[in-house]
Amino acid sequence: xxxxxxxxxxxxxxMEMYPGGHSQLRVPMDVTNHRLFIERAxxxxxxxxxxxxxxxxxxxxxxxxxxxCIPEWTEKLKEYLDTNGTAIGSNLLFSPYDIEIAERLRKYxxxxxxxxxxxxxxxxxxxAFRIMRGVTGRQVIIRFEKHYSGWYDNVLGGRCQKDxxxxxxxxxxxxxxxxxxxYNTLGRSIYAGEEVxxxxxxxxxxxxxxxxxxxxxxxxxxxxxxxxxNEMLYPKEGFxxxxxxxxxxxxxxxxxxxxxxxxxxxxxGAQEMFGVTPDICTLGKALSNGFPVxxxxxxxxxxxxxxxxxxxxxxxxGWAFGQVAAVTTLDILAKDNFACYDKRNxxxxxxxxxxxxxxxxxxxxxxxxxxxxxxxxxxxxxxxRSTFYTEEDIADFKPEMVKVFQxxxxxxxxxxxxxxxxxxxxxxTEEDIAxxxxAADIAFKKMKANDYKYIPx
Numbered sequence: 001x002x003x004x005x006x007x008x009x010x011x012x013x014x015m016e017m018y019p020g021g022h023s024q025l026r027v028p029m030d031v032t033n034h035r036l037f038i039e040r041a042x043x044x045x046x047x048x049x050x051x052x053x054x055x056x057x058x059x060x061x062x063x064x065x066x067x068x069c070i071p072e073w074t075e076k077l078k079e080y081l082d083t084n085g086t087a088i089g090s091n092l093l094f095s096p097y098d099i100e101i102a103e104r105l106r107k108y109x110x111x112x113x114x115x116x117x118x119x120x121x122x123x124x125x126x127x128a129f130r131i132m133r134g135v136t137g138r139q140v141i142i143r144f145e146k147h148y149s150g151w152y153d154n155v156l157g158g159r160c161q162k163d164x165x166x167x168x169x170x171x172x173x174x175x176x177x178x179x180x181x182x183y184n185t186l187g188r189s190i191y192a193g194e195e196v197x198x199x200x201x202x203x204x205x206x207x208x209x210x211x212x213x214x215x216x217x218x219x220x221x222x223x224x225x226x227x228x229x230n231e232m233l234y235p236k237e238g239f240x241x242x243x244x245x246x247x248x249x250x251x252x253x254x255x256x257x258x259x260x261x262x263x264x265x266x267x268x269g270a271q272e273m274f275g276v277t278p279d280i281c282t283l284g285k286a287l288s289n290g291f292p293v294x295x296x297x298x299x300x301x302x303x304x305x306x307x308x309x310x311x312x313x314x315x316x317x318g319w320a321f322g323q324v325a326a327v328t329t330l331d332i333l334a335k336d337n338f339a340c341y342d343k344r345n346x347x348x349x350x351x352x353x354x355x356x357x358x359x360x361x362x363x364x365x366x367x368x369x370x371x372x373x374x375x376x377x378x379x380x381x382x383x384x385r386s387t388f389y390t391e392e393d394i395a396d397f398k399p400e401m402v403k404v405f406q407x408x409x410x411x412x413x414x415x416x417x418x419x420x421x422x423x424x425x426x427x428x429t430e431e432d433i434a435x436x437x438x439a440a441d442i443a444f445k446k447m448k449a450n451d452y453k454y455i456p457x
Contacts, residue, residue, distance in 0.1 A: 007035065010037045011033075044429070060290055062259075065285075066289045066333075105283075120284060129141055138252075139219060143170070143199070145160050147230070153189045158183070164206070171198065219253060224256070225270035229421075232375065233394075243276075254278040255281060265372040266372060291321070348428075350433050364379070376419070
C-alpha cells in the first residue's frame with residue numbers, strides 16, 4: 001500500500017494556490033485523490049515525499065530522453081555554472097555554445113541549414129507560423145485534426161467543418177462535444193479559427209481539394225508526422241509525400257512538428273525516419289533533456305528571411321545555460337555511434353511484447369501503437385502491437401479502462417502518463433522492465449477480477 005500522508009497535506013495547499021495546476025488540460029491526469037510531490041529523481045525512478053518509489057514512464061511529458069540525474073549531463077552543467085551566467089545575451093552577447101548547438105542540428109536534422117531558438121515548443125510553433133506567413137505573403141496554415149501543436153488560440157484542439165464543401169476553417173466551438181472536453185477553453189479569440197484550415201488526417205482527397213481551391217491563401221502545412229498525442233496514428237503510405245508534392249507545386253511551406261518526435265524516435269527525428277524532408281520543423285522537449293529550449297530549424301531560403309524581415313524576439317531565446325544543456329544532451333545521444341538508441345529500443349520491444357502477452361493471458365482487449373521511444377496501451381481495441389492511421393481504426397478505444405490500469409500500476413510503483421501513453425528513456429533497464437511487467441500482470445489480473453473497476457487495496 002502506497003503511503004500518501006505528506007502528499008495529501010501538500011495537495012491541499014497546492015490546490016489553494018494553483019488553479020488547475022501547471023500544464024493544464026481538461027483531462028484527468030491524476031489517478032489518486034492527491035497530487036504526487038517528488039522529492040528526488042534518479043535515472044528512470046522517482047521518489048515522492050512519502051518515501052514511495054516509482055519506475056517512471058512519463059518523462060515530464062517527453063523531455064527527459066536521457067533520464068534524471070545522469071552524471072555525465074549534470075556534471076557538465078555544474079561545470080558551466082561554476083564559471084558563467086545562465087542568460088547573458090538576448091541578442092546582445094553570445095556564447096560559443098550557440099555555434100556548437102547549431103552545428104549539431106545541421107549535422108543531425110535533415111532540413112536544418114539555419115536555426116532560430118525559442119523557449120518552448122508552443123513558442124516555436126507560433127514562430128514557424130509567422131515565418132511561413134512572412135515568407136509566402138499568405139495568411140492560412142493547414143493543420144490536421146487531433147494533432148497537438150501547443151496551447152495558443154489558433155492551435156489548441158479544434159475540429160473540421162461538418163460540411164466538406166464549406167470553407168475549411170477550424171471549428172473551435174463546443175457544440176456537440178462532451179462536457180469537460182480537454183481542449184475547450186474560455187477566452188479564445190473569436191478570430192482564431194479563421195487563421196487555420198483543419199483537415200482530416202490521411203485524407204488525400206480533402207488535402208488536394210483544399211490546395212486546388214485555396215492555394216493562393218495557403219502559407220504552409222504544419223503537422224506531426226506521427227500523431228504522438230493521439231494514439232500514435234501513422235501517416236498512410238504516400239501521405240507525407242503528397243504534402244511535400246503539393247507544397248512544392250503551389251509554393252507553400254512544409255513544416256513538421258517535431259517537438260515530441262525530434263531526437264526521440266531517432267537523432268534525425270521523424271523526417272529521417274520517414275525519409276521526407278520539410279522546409280522547416282519545430283523542435284523541443286528531448287532537445288535538452290528537460291530544459292526549456294526549443295527551436296525552428298529549416299532550409300536557408302526560408303530561414304534567411306528572419307535576418308531582416310521577420311521578427312521572432314524573446315529575452316530568453318538562445319539562453320546560454322539552455323544551449324549548454326542542448327549540446328550536452330545531443331553529445332550523449334550521439335556517443336558510440338548512437339548506441340543508446342539501440343539499447344533503448346530493445347528495452348521497449350521487451351516491454352511492449354510482455355504487456356501484450358500479459359493482456360492476452362487475461363483475455364483483455366488491448367492494442368499497442370508505437371514509435372521508437374514511446375507507445376500507447378489502447379484498451380478496448382484488439383490487435384496486440386498494431387499500426388493505426390485514422391480515428392475509425394481505434395473507434396472501440398475505452399479510455400476509462402486506461403485509468404483503471406494506471407491506478408493498479410501506480411499501486412505497484414509504476415507511473416505512466418495519462419491516456420495510456422508511455423515514454424521510454426535511455427535510463428530504463430531490463431530490471432525496470434521485468435518489474436514493470438510484474439506490475440502489469442498484477443494490474444491485468446485485478447482488472448479482470450473486478451470487472452474493469454478499480455478497487456483500492
